[in-house]
Amino acid sequence: MSWSDRRKVLGLLAAAPLAACGFSPAHAPGGAAHALRGAVVLADPADRNGFDFANRLEDRLGRATVPRFRLDWSVAAEPVGAGITPTGAITRYTLKGSARYALVRLENGETVTSGNADSFTSWSTSGSTVATLSAEQDAHRRLMVILADQVVARLIAAAPQ
Numbered sequence: 001m002s003w004s005d006r007r008k009v010l011g012l013l014a015a016a017p018l019a020a021c022g023f024s025p026a027h028a029p030g031g032a033a034h035a036l037r038g039a040v041v042l043a044d045p046a047d048r049n050g051f052d053f054a055n056r057l058e059d060r061l062g063r064a065t066v067p068r069f070r071l072d073w074s075v076a077a078e079p080v081g082a083g084i085t086p087t088g089a090i091t092r093y094t095l096k097g098s099a100r101y102a103l104v105r106l107e108n109g110e111t112v113t114s115g116n117a118d119s120f121t122s123w124s125t126s127g128s129t130v131a132t133l134s135a136e137q138d139a140h141r142r143l144m145v146i147l148a149d150q151v152v153a154r155l156i157a158a159a160p161q
Helices: 005-022 048-061 127-158
Strands: 040-042 069-084 090-105 111-124
Touching: 040 048, 040 127, 048 069, 048 127, 069 127, 090 127, 111 127
Parallel strands: 040 069
Antiparallel strands: 069 090, 090 111
16 A cells, blocks of 8 residues: 555544544534624724724624624733833833623523633834834734634634524
8 A cells, every 4th residue: 555545544534533523614504603604793892902803803703794692892902011121121012912702692681602812912112113103003903813813713612503
């Protein structure tokens, strides 16, 4: 038996337990995420971080066309000095962020799932003023995308059928 044939046989043997356990892709029709697609109403954002967070959630979950759920959420971000020179100048910041969320069923107000997501990004302050401001804004945007992706992954894991 050639190596190519052995790999095919081993691949089929490895896939067999997944088929037996009822594995199916989350975003496939009838998958766990299908119940959330176009069914989650988001609160309006209050600031730029909230806008970036809500925008990413909407990209991943779709705009609510047939609302069945409401996602209550809040985000927070705090810059912390991370790189300090011997003279005390900060040359790098770490942006710590968190998102709280609760998925609520609209028909009865039941909380389907809730939790927190935490992450961080960073940026350098060693460039020009414009470069530093741009890097800071980018760090905020990246953090909100990371947090939104974590929230969506957790919503999919707990998605109602």
